[in-house]
Amino acid sequence: MMKDIKSLKKELPGIAEKLKKYREVLLANLVMVGEIPAPTFQESRRVEFILNRFDEAGLTDSSIDDAGNGIGVLAGSDSKSALLLNAHADTIFSEKTDHTMQVSSDSITGPGVADNAIGLAAMITLPYILEDLKIKLKNDLILLAGVKSLGRGNLEGMRFFLENNPFKINKAICIEGIQLGRLSYSSIGMLRGEITCRVPETYDWSRFGDSSAILTLNEVINKINDMRLPRRPRTSIVMGSIEGGSSFNTIARDATLRFEVRSESQEVVERAGETINDITLEVSSKTGDQVELDIFAKRIPGGIPYSHPLTRCARVVMESLDIEPRLAPSISELSALIDKKIPALTLGVTVGERTFKTNETIQIEPIYKGLAHLIGTILAIDGGYCE
Structure with a gap:
């Protein structure tokens, strides 16, 4: 039986408003990670930067595995199980592409900013936000900057991690930059x-x-x-x-x-x-x-049903934040998690356009709702509302 999530719902709109004070640190992380080229199979410089940010956030167990994935562990108070949070680190753009990020008052433009610099920035900034908001999780939170995901990478980084990690992962969330309201729970x-x-x-x-x-x-x-x-x-x-x-x-x-x-x-x-x-x-x-x-x-097609408690939790959190769900299957890292029978979702952070072009653009204001949805879903999982 799914726990009553009403008490959590009441807190979420307030969290979205509080997140606006983290604008500078979030955008700084986005620009720094986005301006490091990371074509598939050549993500090492970007992953090293992410590991440095994990270290600065006090994640003492951060490491790079044999596949090149960047891993950070935010230890929970119980640690009986773990929630995996993944954002792919690679992009479709070559080393030769100018990766300069152009920041305006309401948007950011640059190659790979939507796919997936903002997803990585959200993940990198999350430990800082949780600490500042005095949110302590029961379960371990595993942060994974996955490599060799796109194109010929064929999810190699994620597959390696799932085969070789020591964690007791019972649920997972994949972060994609766009679109806000994205909710993928199955693969085609x-x-x-x-x-x-x-x-x-x-x-x-x-x-x-x-x-x-x-x-x-x-x-x-x-x-x-x-x-x-x-x-x-x-x-x-x-x-x-x-x-x-x-x-x-x-x-x-x-x-x-x-x-x-x-x-x-x-x-x-x-x-x-x-x-x-x-x-x-x-x-x-x-x-x-x-x-x-x-x-x-x-x-291979698969996934969890629309009525699964994890999917229901994500939809309840969206409703409390006035986010319109965008239901669509995924063929990204979610597929590898499905193959391992791990209940998982893919969520989007913000609104964007011109994806896969050098003038790819995201909007800044919707990021706060996207982050609130991510944090709300994490809290719902950690609080046992998604069982």
Whole structure:
């Protein structure tokens, strides 16, 4: 039976207002962490900075594990179990990208500010806030700056941590920068890969304009687009990125498509993957070009139900803060937690736009509600309201 959460609900609107006094320290953490480049597989400098902030907050058990994850432990008064708080440390932007954060009175703009500098800043600042508000948790709070999460990282950092940590984790929260009100409690099936077309080295270049890797890839794309996908279970193929060639007047020797298959059904995902593989073999045989399929990430559907006490707690906290829930499945770190049968949620911190662009922008004012939702959910879990 779920404990009555009414007493906690009354306190939460007041917490949101109190959080405004932490604006300077929160934004300072955001700017400092956001201006350290951290492309996937190259997060070490950012993680080292986060560990320094953990040390300054008095988290004596902070460490970096063998995968490169940054770990901080805020010890509880009981320590019989632990709540995991995760924010991925990597971004899609390269070391060469200018990571300067532009701060105005009401917003912050910069590459990766929404995904996931603000999520990291919220996690880094949390121990300071809890101490200042004199909030003492019963359970241990494990803070994880996870590496190798995005793209080809395939949640490697989180998976390593879950396999090798010594903590008694019974629930988890994943922090994403946007959007405020995000509530993910389940994962969908997913298959992520690349299709690369290459014109053979032996190609006769005197045959004017007769072949191009881009034309070959276009044929692959047309065939994928013609695939029949079911409406139920809901299924989609996202063709997210194409690149190829080098100039206006040179035939492209290679071209690459990056794509994802997503479905509520794992069987549908697998069948779609098999069909795409058949397409690449067919086009390669027909054109004589090399067409290679590389599948490097998969997810399995799962999660907790909408009626689960953890999900209900998060919704009650949202209601008390006048936050509109945005329900959507996730294919990020939540998936790894689901695989380990750990009840978990993904929550958003603020409102943002232009995600994945160098002028990615977040709004400052909604952050306080997002932090209050995070703290309220932590208190609900720690107080036994989510059992």
